[in-house]
Amino acid sequence: MPASSQSNDDPYKWPANADYSRQSITLPGTALPGETRLDEGLRRSAGGPFLGHRPILSRAPLTLANYHVWQSWPDVDARRRAVGSAVHKLFQSGELVAGDLETVGIWSKNCPNWLLVDLAMQAYQKVSVPLYDTLGADAVEHVVNHAGLSIIFAASEHVPHLLKLSPNTKTTLTEWASTRGIKFTTMEEFEAFGRKNLTDVIYPSPSTIATICYTSGTSGTPKGVLLSHGNLAISVTAYLHYIQDEGPERTALSFLPLAHIYERMMEFCTTAIGRRIGYTSNDPLRLLEDIQLLRPHFVALVPRVLNRLYQAMAVAADAPGLRGVLFRRALETKVRNMRATGSMTHPVWDRLVFQKINNVLGGRMTKIASGSAPLGQRVCDFLKVCTLADIVDGYGMTENGGCCLGGTVGSIVPTVEVKFIDVPALGYHVTDKPFPRGEILMRGDGRFVGYYKEEAKTRETIDDDGWLHTGDVGTTDGQGRLRIIDRYVALENVENVYAMCPLVAQAFVYGDSLRHFLVGVVVPDPAQLAALVARTGRPPLDAGNPAAVAACIRDPKVAEAFLAELERDENVKKLKGFEKIKHLHLTLDAFTIDNGCLTPTMKLKRKESYMKFKEQIDGMYALADPASARL
Numbered sequence: 001m002p003a004s005s006q007s008n009d010d011p012y013k014w015p016a017n018a019d020y021s022r023q024s025i026t027l028p029g030t031a032l033p034g035e036t037r038l039d040e041g042l043r044r045s046a047g048g049p050f051l052g053h054r055p056i057l058s059r060a061p062l063t064l065a066n067y068h069v070w071q072s073w074p075d076v077d078a079r080r081r082a083v084g085s086a087v088h089k090l091f092q093s094g095e096l097v098a099g100d101l102e103t104v105g106i107w108s109k110n111c112p113n114w115l116l117v118d119l120a121m122q123a124y125q126k127v128s129v130p131l132y133d134t135l136g137a138d139a140v141e142h143v144v145n146h147a148g149l150s151i152i153f154a155a156s157e158h159v160p161h162l163l164k165l166s167p168n169t170k171t172t173l174t175e176w177a178s179t180r181g182i183k184f185t186t187m188e189e190f191e192a193f194g195r196k197n198l199t200d201v202i203y204p205s206p207s208t209i210a211t212i213c214y215t216s217g218t219s220g221t222p223k224g225v226l227l228s229h230g231n232l233a234i235s236v237t238a239y240l241h242y243i244q245d246e247g248p249e250r251t252a253l254s255f256l257p258l259a260h261i262y263e264r265m266m267e268f269c270t271t272a273i274g275r276r277i278g279y280t281s282n283d284p285l286r287l288l289e290d291i292q293l294l295r296p297h298f299v300a301l302v303p304r305v306l307n308r309l310y311q312a313m314a315v316a317a318d319a320p321g322l323r324g325v326l327f328r329r330a331l332e333t334k335v336r337n338m339r340a341t342g343s344m345t346h347p348v349w350d351r352l353v354f355q356k357i358n359n360v361l362g363g364r365m366t367k368i369a370s371g372s373a374p375l376g377q378r379v380c381d382f383l384k385v386c387t388l389a390d391i392v393d394g395y396g397m398t399e400n401g402g403c404c405l406g407g408t409v410g411s412i413v414p415t416v417e418v419k420f421i422d423v424p425a426l427g428y429h430v431t432d433k434p435f436p437r438g439e440i441l442m443r444g445d446g447r448f449v450g451y452y453k454e455e456a457k458t459r460e461t462i463d464d465d466g467w468l469h470t471g472d473v474g475t476t477d478g479q480g481r482l483r484i485i486d487r488y489v490a491l492e493n494v495e496n497v498y499a500m501c502p503l504v505a506q507a508f509v510y511g512d513s514l515r516h517f518l519v520g521v522v523v524p525d526p527a528q529l530a531a532l533v534a535r536t537g538r539p540p541l542d543a544g545n546p547a548a549v550a551a552c553i554r555d556p557k558v559a560e561a562f563l564a565e566l567e568r569d570e571n572v573k574k575l576k577g578f579e580k581i582k583h584l585h586l587t588l589d590a591f592t593i594d595n596g597c598l599t600p601t602m603k604l605k606r607k608e609s610y611m612k613f614k615e616q617i618d619g620m621y622a623l624a625d626p627a628s629a630r631l
Contacts, residue, residue: 044274045073048248051112052278054293066293068278071112079191080116081201084124086194087151088202091126097150101209105144105152107131109282110254113187115267117153118211118258122229123201128211129224130259132600139222146224146453147212159184206230206445212452213261213398224452225398227261232268234445235401238413239269242392244367246297250275251364253296255287257600261402262371266300288360295362300369303379304602306391307499310379313357313386314502327353334385344384358388365389371396372601373492374484378571379500395484399461399468401446411481416444418482419467420474428473428486437485440474441467494518494579495604501569503528503562506591508609509581510617519620520581521613523590524553524562536561546588553586562586583620585613 052068071079087104090096104126108114121128129147131140140161143149185193204210210229214222252270254277256263270277280290284305291299316327330349338344346354358365368383370393380391396402403413412418420430420438428437447468450458462468473486491509498507498520506523526543533541533552542548552558563584566572572580589612591597597609610617 041271041274042073042077046248046274047072047074048274049073049276050076051115052276052294053112054279054281054290064281068294070276073274076112076116076119080120080123081198082191082194083117084120084126084194084201085197085199086190087121087126088124088199089194089197090151097148099148101127101148101212103127103129103147103149103212105129105131105147105149105154106259107140107152107158108155110258110263111155111279113153114258115271115277118264119271122204122210124199125202125204125208127209130211130213130264132214132257132259142221143214143224147214153187204229206233209449213259213264215398223454223457225261226449226452227401228449231401231446231448232265234415235265235403236268236272238403238415238446239265240272241414242394243269243273244297244390245273245275246364246366248275249364250298251294251296252277253291253294253299254279255290256300256302260599260601261398262396262601263300265402266298266369270298291362291365292360295364297364298367298369299365300371302372302602303370303375303496304373304499306368306370306375306383307379307496310382310500311502313382330354331382331385335381338381338385344388344390350388354386354388357386361387361389367392369394371402372603374496376493376496376500376571379496395482397470399448399470400442400444401448403446404440404442404470415446416442418442423473423486432475435476435478437475438473440470440472440482440484442470443467491606492604494575494581497571497575498522498566498581500571501566503532503565508591508597508604508613510606510610512621517582518580519583519585519617521585521587521609521616522562523588524549524586529553529562532561532565533558550588553588559584559586583623585616585620587613587616 049070050073052070054064054067055069057063057065087096091098091102096102102125104117104121106114106117106128107130118128118130120126129143129149131143131152144152206229208229209226210232211227212224213227214224250270250273252266252275254263254267258264258267267277278290278294278296280287280294287305316324317331318324319327330346330353334344334346334349334354337346365387367390368387370380370391375391375393380393383389384391394403396404400416404416404418419441420436421441422429423437423439428439430436430438441463443466447462447466450462460469472484474482474484476482491511494509495507498504498509503524504522505525508521509518510520511518526549529549529552530541530543533539536558538558541552553562563581566584567580589595591604591609593600593602595612597605597612599605
């Protein structure tokens with residue numbers, strides 16, 4: 001961001017004469033030490049609001065208040081000391097069982113108490129273990145046993161599951177229950193116990209383990225990623241170079257699951273600068289409603305959500321008459337200016353056109369983070385211009401605290417070293433011209449300690465020189481920015497292109513390594529499908545009738561027309577021949593968290609998605625190779 005756009009209270013200043021043409025250098029370097037605590041955020045907050053939520057007015061039907069109730073920074077500080085003291089007392093007295101680490105589970109959707117408990121555990125050298133709110137029973141049982149959890153802070157809806165789970169947890173809850181009995185208590189009762197046994201905060205060293213963050217499990221059994229306080233602190237320090245502090249009113253919206261490192265790190269950054277976090281309804285369908293009520297300055301999202309936002313806004317560009325003409329001219333002018341000067345504002349078009357869109361997003365949005373998968377540059381530029389918010393597209397993984405590449409295209413964060421190594425099997429070499437290509441290796445103080453109780457896997461991932469092997473293939477550009485070009489991310493790029501087509505609600509692209517073309521499973525947008533059917537001269541389709549839509553997409557001719565329509569899309573035309581899907585299966589069976597096809601951050605689980613549609617995918621590959629498939 002330009003230096004002039006930062007407030008006087010920003011944690012880091014960008015030099016006014018920065019050379020943005022050199023966003024990385026080819027000299028070795030070391031990460032600088034950094035540390036951040038709730039104490040720093042408390043100092044900067046001046047006692048203002050910290051954590052807010054929408055109260056539940058009724059559960060049948062679910063009705064939420066149209067306002068947020070806020071807890072102040074001093075109140076949260078007092079509560080985290082009470083919670084931390086209570087847990088510490090129970091471990092000290094032997095009422096809680098500890099293995100090699102004093103682990104504490106957190107199982108809930110995003111809410112103020114989630115972050116409160118996490119901060120409390122950090123303050124008393126306990127190891128927090130997030131449980132994904134939508135993990136299956138087997139995965140939850142695995143994590144409870146593997147992490148040695150004898151205490152879990154859980155939302156009320158998870159208590160029945162824990163009761164069923166306890167007889168199968170061999171070394172933790174069961175042993176504890178056999179001698180003590182499982183004890184359930186409310187948060188209020190637990191905090192009251194802590195206030196009676198208050199203990200001073202126990203500050204950790206950088207090497208102290210802070211959390212075991214289990215991977216979301218896109219394939220195989222989740223692995224426990226050990227992250228130290230130093231890992232988290234240095235990653236927050238790196239992220240703060242990209243954080244804009246709009247002042248005391250600066251508000252972040254919590255939307256993505258806190259059990260994932262991405263959202264968690266974003267909230268740690270807000271904590272570090274002493275600002276406020278508002279928690280949503282936890283209903284993706286109410287995201288826009290949550291944004292309009294909270295009026296945030298910042299939110300972290302994923303490309304699947306941003307692509308849908310882009311689709312909704314792109315309708316204005318196709319509007320007929322003067323309205324459409326003005327929007328297209330405004331868009332073209334701002335994109336051209338932004339690419340030439342970096343400026344995202346325009347004195348006329350913002351007031352006449354784009355401020356209305358920003359108002360839909362609450363009127364105060366200044367920055368949107370995008371992670372977990374690549375965001376197309378066209379979508380990124382469009383959203384920057386239309387929302388009046390900077391879009392920061394980053395790259396990271398649980399194993400590096402979610403922090404490796406930042407900026408808008410792939411500048412290396414200040415605390416990280418990156419290098420490439422040859423991948424001969426895929427034809428990538430560091431000597432490739434004009435730019436090197438190879439597997440991305442990362443090193444720095446944000447790199448994880450290792451996998452919990454998985455020494456062999458740790459050695460496979462971290463080499464003797466301390467480099468983390470990411471498994472992703474990358475390259476650079478003339479300005480030193482990194483770009484991911486292969487492994488599973490490449491298929492995600494193709495999926496994101498198809499997902500931008502109005503006809504597509506969801507897309508899963510699959511490539512058999514022994515075949516030379518791709519196939520796709522697509523969930524159509526019913527309204528757009530009905531319009532397509534009308535254009536082909538078929539009988540009208542009632543988009544609101546699921547049975548009629550299901551019958552329609554079973555017609556092979558409809559699938560053919562659908563694929564032909566996709567081929568005409570301007571974004572799809574830009575794909576290389578071998579990147580385009582050659583056969584298509586339409587379905588109303590959406591990819592969801594509940595059916596195991598999406599992770600909690602709405603990222604496709606490729607193995608599970610393939611197995612779900614294996615019969616249809618095998619059927620498409622059984623067809624004759626399409627003549628149009630070219631390498």
